[in-house]
Amino acid sequence: xxxxxxxxxxxxxxxxxxxxxxxxxxxxxxxxxxxxxxxxxxxxxxxxxxxxxxxxxxxxxxxxxxxxxxxxxxxxxxxxxxxxxxxxxxxxxxxxxxxxxxxxxxxxxxxxxxxxxxxxxxxxxxxxxxxxxxxxxxxxxxxxxxxxxxxxxxxxxxxxxxxxxxxxxxxxxxxxxxxxxxxxxxxxxxxxxxxxxxxxxxxxxxxxxxxxxxxxxxxxxxxxxxxxxxxxxxxxxxxxxxxxxx
Numbered sequence: 001x002x003x004x005x006x007x008x009x010x011x012x013x014x015x016x017x018x019x020x021x022x023x024x025x026x027x028x029x030x031x032x033x034x035x036x037x038x039x040x041x042x043x044x045x046x047x048x049x050x051x052x053x054x055x056x057x058x059x060x061x062x063x064x065x066x067x068x069x070x071x072x073x074x075x076x077x078x079x080x081x082x083x084x085x086x087x088x089x090x091x092x093x094x095x096x097x098x099x100x101x102x103x104x105x106x107x108x109x110x111x112x113x114x115x116x117x118x119x120x121x122x123x124x125x126x127x128x129x130x131x132x133x134x135x136x137x138x139x140x141x142x143x144x145x146x147x148x149x150x151x152x153x154x155x156x157x158x159x160x161x162x163x164x165x166x167x168x169x170x171x172x173x174x175x176x177x178x179x180x181x182x183x184x185x186x187x188x189x190x191x192x193x194x195x196x197x198x199x200x201x202x203x204x205x206x207x208x209x210x211x212x213x214x215x216x217x218x219x220x221x222x223x224x225x226x227x228x229x230x231x232x233x234x235x236x237x238x239x240x241x242x243x244x245x246x
Contacts, residue, residue, distance in 0.1 A: 001037050004043040006068045007050070009146075012040070014059045015093040016102040018137040021212045074145040075130075093159070096131055100148070102207045105138045109213065111189040111223070115243040149198060168227055177224065184234070192230065199228050 015025065024116055026036040045053075046242075055059040086093045091114060098108050109119050120138055127134040134140050142148075150156040172190055173180035185193070206226050213221055 004045070007045070007064065008040055010064050010067045011050075011053060011057070013141045014054075014057055014064065016207075016211060017104075017135065017213070018019050018057050018059070019104050019106075019139060020057050020212065021215070022208075023212060023215075025053065025056055030051070036178060062205070063145055074143055074148075076145050076147050077151055078131065078144070080151065080154060082131070085125075085129055087155045087159045091118075092122050092125055093156070095119065098125055099126060099132055099140065099142070100121075102142075103210070107171060110218070146204065164227075168225065182237075192232075196230060199230060202226070203228070 015021075022040070024246050026033040029036070039049065050064070051061050054064055068071075086096055089191045094112065095108060095114070105116070105119050106122065109113060109116055114122075123134050123138060123140060125131065126132045127140070130143050133138040133143050171178075203226065206224075
């Protein structure tokens with residue numbers, strides 16, 4: 001990852017930690033939201049613009065540059081012991097999943113029956129588990145990469161399989177903003193990898209929209225969960241219908 005990309009990544013992380021959306025940043029800089037998004041997507045930013053953005057977000061430009069210079073590759077997964085610690089406490093797992101969605105402490109305690117003191121205690125645990133780096137004012141930044149995934153058939157996946165899948169797919173998927181798709185295709189490995197990247201981008205987009213919609217009243221928002229998976233698989237009854245090879 002190049003230096004400009006790292007700087008943009010650090011800026012986005014600081015914006016999420018401060019609860020600043022692209023729209024809010026655009027208003028503070030007297031720019032259009034589309035212009036701000038273009039600056040971030042293109043990574044074309046002068047030092048003057050960088051300083052303006054840092055000031056608007058409430059972070060020192062020196063801190064952003066230092067974080068960028070000190071940036072090291074983050075882990076794509078947790079260890080087996082780390083995941084075991086998460087599933088031993090459902091509330092800790094809940095806060096961890098919220099952090100992966102870039103929820104602030106205030107957003108977590110607004111939605112869930114968790115006190116501020118309790119939530120801070122869970123954030124401290126997640127810091128010790130090296131999922132996040134807890135910062136001043138109970139802000140945090142992720143210590144895992146944007147390509148983060150749960151261990152294959154690890155404790156968290158097993159937890160999801162046991163408690164989440166049936167509950168999730170028990171819905172009708174016919175409400176406003178709901179859909180259910182099952183799409184099958186024959187892909188090369190590079191094509192499958194390309195699709196995985198797009199899935200990760202979609203998950204990041206959900207996190208961005210979550211932040212943007214915080215300006216709305218609670219009654220105007222609802223909890224939505226995006227459950228995505230891609231694997232080399234075919235339904236057994238479909239496999240039974242395959243044409244016999246000569």
